[in-house]
Amino acid sequence: MSRFDRTLWITGAALLALLWVAPFLYAVWTAIHPSAYEAHFTLTAPLTWQNFVKAWNAAPFARYFLNTFVLVTGITAAQFVLCTLAAYGFARFAFPGRDILFALVLLQLLVMPDILIVENYQTIRAFHLVDTLAAIALPYVASGFGIFLIRQTFMTVPRELDDAARIEGAGPLKILWRVYVPLAKPTYLAYGLVSVSYHWNNFLWPLIVTNSVTTRPVTVGLSVFATTDSGVEWSVINAATLMTSAPLLVAFLLFQRQFVQSFMRAGIK
């Protein structure tokens, strides 16, 4: 790449990035300034931690963080396992009814869990799981999205690698674990990031199936600020948002590095 191209490239990326990150920057701005500066971008505005203090004190966030962490880890782990198995089945095994079953899975992509809340609540209650972390997780552990995505990736794995492993005496599960999963690493990262941020931020279903501080995720705490009846208080909402999203932001910064080392430099020859 010539120097000129490079400059153009970076400038383009920087401009687009700036546009995209503007809301986040705004959140940071408001969170660290008194609310009077919500609409005034004066560089001399006084800094304050007050918004964070207020946000932290509004709900038992420490406990909520723990809940969310356990919940998100659990869901993501379960999703990885279930979706990987199913995706593998769909991608590399021919069996009768496969297309229909896959259509059923795709259907799960379409059906909005938010609309099925009443029915799902009844199911969860029938299992006596109301107000547990499992209740929040169960409807999501088999994700059509994940199955679809991972299947898509598995289908791009060269058949010869599968063949080679089979010749070496690896059974289907071993092939899955030793060949497909490692090769799909970028996809797992992508899916993991997306899934974690989705469940980290999921609100309505957790609110409805949980009742106690010991099971509720951070979003419930966050929602205390998201009420509009008395007017939006951007500085506190944004402080709370940053506070609850900080672990995600950090995790993203860490994991995106994994994308960098394209460990399949030459792909598969």
Added chain:
Amino acid sequence: MERKREWIWGWLLILPALVFILLFTHYPAVRTVIESLWSTPRGTRPTHFVGLHNYERLLNDPTFWQVLTNNVVYALGTIPVSVALAIVMAILVNRPYKGRALARMAFFTPTILPLIAVANIWLFFYLPGFGLIDQVLGLFGIGQTNLLGDPGTALPAVMVVSVWKEAGFFMIFYLAALQAIPPQLTEAARIEGAGRWTIFWRITFPLLMPTTLFVSINAVINAFRLVDHIFILTGGGPDNASSLLLFYIYETSFRYWDTAYGATLTVVLLALLCLLAIGQFFLFDRKVHYK
């Protein structure tokens, strides 16, 4: 026998996921379909079978038609833009340079931040007079706007938020896919004198097709099911100008508690999405090149 073995493996692998999916998606979905054939129970008046009455009502419901139209406009307006932007972003942050991590982060933040919070930030951006957009426009001497408060601009304003939210989300998948393209292929194309543009259209883009299929199906679905920001930005207003199908379903089911009619709308939405997404899938999956 080998074939049978394959069947068994296939079934066994899919079974665990299938159980959950059936339990938490199909079973309630089927109940929804059934419910759409009955009336909404109202305390004193228990539910009774009404056949297709709810569907008839739907055909005569002008709000339904309006939100449907809105939704089509919304989908057509947001999907191509966000998918195209996602590809651009992925390509922008795929090669190494200083600050790449930050750019990735920037594109991905919309996915990380909870929509309720983010919608409030956009609300501020859109505020007439002292909102960010008006402040910026003010610098150029352009007067006030009321983007969310005007029926002509409310939907486009909501669409912008949606593109912003979706593009970075899709970027992640394109980024993963880009990493899997063997570099020799682009090398070979470069040798053949292909410029960046040609390489993109003739090599990279076709090889990204599986991802594009995935992303576009998701985009279609999301266009019909992501409505959280509407609650905060416009509440579907003014006069339903920015209301979408799911938002309407939500109102019907969880505000009016007219569950039967809500179920009917849901069934229509599902049928529509099935048609779009599954059709899209089975039409293109065969044509998409996977290797």
Added chain:
Amino acid sequence: VDLQFYFPVAVGGGAAKTIESLADEYMTAHPDVKIDAIYAGSYQDTIAKVITAARGGNAPQIAVALSVDMFTLLDDNLILPFNDYAKGAEGEKWLKGFYPAFMKNSELDGKVYGIPFQRSTPVLYWNKDAFKAAGLNPDKAPANWKEMVADGMKLTKRDADGNVTQWGVRIPTSGFPYWLFQGLVAENGGKLVNAEGTETYFDSKPVVDALQYLVDLSAKDKVMEPGIIDWGATPKAFFEGHAAMMWTSTGNLTNVRKNAPFPFGVAMLPANKSRGAPTGGGNFYLFKGSSPEQLTAAVDFIKWITAPEQSAKWTMATGYVAPRPATWDTPVMKKYAAEFPPVLVARDQLQYAVAELSTHENQRVTKIFNDALQAAITGQKTPQAALTEAQKKADAVLAAYR
């Protein structure tokens, strides 16, 4: 006895904490009762959670929900009248001890289904500095519609390009425009609905005229921003000097007091034919599917929490209007009012207050009405046309309940 109690939070500040600490206080006093006070999100989330749980066979014993949800809950056959559990003279006395304005949509057919708790009413806030700058008396709010327009015109400032930098008045119209509009209707001597919630009068003349007045504020008099005006950003707009007067809930009082960078005043909504304002906010409801002991304990708790002492704490913490005259007579409240007289405006306005629009299938009818208001405000329809159409639709919905 175990009680589940779902409550929403719709205002900033420590509302949730206050309720939880009140529940704790009650439990210390009544060791045999265990109250699980569960924060359930916004009003919208709360009602969704309540009904979902109830349909799943897991209803709470007590919940706070919008007063206008009474019909919905009744139609779903989920709630019980309080009369059966607040028996005897003492119970009677308790039930009678609330402001009648708040009881208007808490009763049906002589039975009390809702106990007023987090109730509010809209008032007018004005920016004294802006009044001064416009040459108006900073201590006198417009008392009637005409004055509001006249003052508004003086308060509306434009810059060299003709762009408005300060509007005269701001009556938010996003989300639930019917609520503030109901104030205009009441002031205009009109009425939106009958007491049974089965008949609306959307296309009656006072209503149409009131809407015309509202529309004219932007369209003709140009004292209010055109288009739909966002509810949540209204206090901010006021603080920013973007609007010199605003109509909004008393629930904002604490917020305005803390954040307004200028002296402000609070007044009753301006009158036309009379004063008038809607009430709003949430009531306690009592749910079916609980044992008699639970219900008795529940009512006892509600009695306790609405008693003057607790009620005062609640009001001071949140800004909600204390629902019982007795509360206002407590020394703490007196002191509070003396320190900050604007809190009394809402109370005093109650005598003119009307019940918030509430019908069977309330949300649907309300939505029809909201859509009509927004259509008129954004100029897509004339007030008359919009309201006639809305009335027709409402009739169609409500026919089943007559």
Added chain:
Amino acid sequence: MTKETVPGREIRLDGIAKHWGETTALHGVEVSAPAGSFTALLGPSGCGKSTLLRIVAGLEDPSEGRVLIGGEDVTLRPADKRNLSMVFQSYALFPHLSVAENIGFGLRTRRVPKPQRAERLAKVAELLGLSPYLDRKPAQLSGGQQQRVALGRAVISERPVCLMDEPLSNLDAKLRQSMRAELRALQRSLGFTMLYVTHDQVEAITMADQVVLMNAGRIEQVAPPHDLYERPATVFAARFIGTPPMNILPAQALGPLGQRIEAAAGRRLQFGIRPEALRAQPEGALELAVTGGEYHGADALVQGRIGGAEVLMRVPGQALPAAGTALRLALVADDLHLFDADTGLRVDLPQLASLIARPDDPAGASGATAPFTNRKDT
């Protein structure tokens, strides 16, 4: 590499056919590789070698026919249950695993204990000259190094059957030669059955006990290397084996002699003679008009025409005659291969030698037999 040897198993293919939609890659192939033998599958590009190998491996289902390994019908058995190893034409290295992990993949799968694994790995790496690269990823290797890794993965596991698909095609001559010897020695010492796909006849001929020559999805000839070279069964086999290929001349190129032999055989014939069997002899029976030449180092190739038919002749590297000269060549019965002109099948004619020696030969040379007996011990 370890002491125990693996008794090889016989591979038998019974009427194997393979269709892909309209294309037919194999037409009812019938062949067997005896236990412990080294069988080479030889044939031109696209003739179906890899397909056949993949069917044996269980990676592809035959459209028709059965595969038997060690007498058992394994047609329906999955690849991982056939207990064989394989080198893929495209290497099929795991890009995410290091060289050591790639080679050790099968051992790990079979839960061979770690110390033993390490030991065998070290030996194989040594053998293949891969020791310095054990920690690299395949993408960091040259093409030939990658191929050696693939080879290592197959040989380390010591299975009773080993399948290789052009395992040496990316190696240089020297390495290839030593690998040939090593592979052959390994196969001999361990005793497994080797099915070895190659397009390189030198490999097939030097390594195999038996060569299966394929053409367009059919088997042309199955024979030990020597026979294949000395007695090719068809014109195809004759031309495919030997570089440069055998010269095939029509009867008329040999003039009256050709007609005489045709008459004796009673059918129309084609005459085959290898470039290295053509030897200059002043009194030779044939005349070669030299048209060009090509230098190959040790040898050179002379291009020319005999009776109008194009012909190649091999001569020592320094003895390239100039274009335009004419050479007389000896014709020796033993070097002449006869094929039916219509079917392309070999024709054996016992009286051939006497026919050639007949005095009424136009360019007659009664001493014609002399140079050819001589030649044998030159």
Added chain:
Amino acid sequence: MTKETVPGREIRLDGIAKHWGETTALHGVEVSAPAGSFTALLGPSGCGKSTLLRIVAGLEDPSEGRVLIGGEDVTLRPADKRNLSMVFQSYALFPHLSVAENIGFGLRTRRVPKPQRAERLAKVAELLGLSPYLDRKPAQLSGGQQQRVALGRAVISERPVCLMDEPLSNLDAKLRQSMRAELRALQRSLGFTMLYVTHDQVEAITMADQVVLMNAGRIEQVAPPHDLYERPATVFAARFIGTPPMNILPAQALGPLGQRIEAAAGRRLQFGIRPEALRAQPEGALELAVTGGEYHGADALVQGRIGGAEVLMRVPGQALPAAGTALRLALVADDLHLFDADTGLRVDLPQLASLIARPDDPAGASGATAPFTNRKDT
């Protein structure tokens, strides 16, 4: 294929080095390929041939040094601006494009009009025997067919410089031979400069005008093929070129004669003699103890020992002596290559012939020159 020829451009590499972390693939390579020449890069696996080619192509940046094409410094120019074509060792076919689209890719990129494209495509496909496969995807082709597609993609575009990385390694001997001739003819007729990586000396020697022999990232020798074979500059070159490789014997293996020659040269020597230069002669100066043999079809290889050193000897296919016999061999001055025992560099000794013919030779044979002059025209 079309009338216009492409004037080739000179390629010059000026001190090219390439490091990957700790590995060094190339150490200051200095070489040039004259305009319009056919230059072969030859060397063992992993010696850096592909790396060098990729640097010329602009796919890899050299760590040091400059690349000049047609006199211009293109070191910093991107690959698509260097106006060359390339065949990749791993083919690098576009998996989503059909064979026709793969081959025509470059033409489409350069907006060659459609009819012309179709015409050139048809010709190239015909040349490479790919016509029946034009509509297939690469995954549906055999290994050799894929390689031909890669070849087609490079030759169709007729660039002034063409780079090929082992383009024939997956083809069978027959096809390879005809492709060799075709490629060479194409290059001659179009006049482009060819840089051709191969590990196959036959290819290098038969096709190239100039061979660049590499070893471990360094250049061993640059020479026309004939010189490379006849006068290898180093022991490495001597052993790398020629199959089987040249025999290298220590002086003591030749007994007193060895000592004599060493004395004359004034340093310690190694003696090289090609397997095909060893010829049995009853009165020969050397004795070969036969230990084994290998049948190759046209020839056979005799394994044995001379003075304790292992030696290979090429004999005609049918003349394989049995193991255990002893053969006397002639020794001819012209066939003997001398190398410095320490540096491995070639040593030329004008008086060599007379030294060998000296009568005090123990197995002395005054007529020793006869067979060797004879041999030239056998």
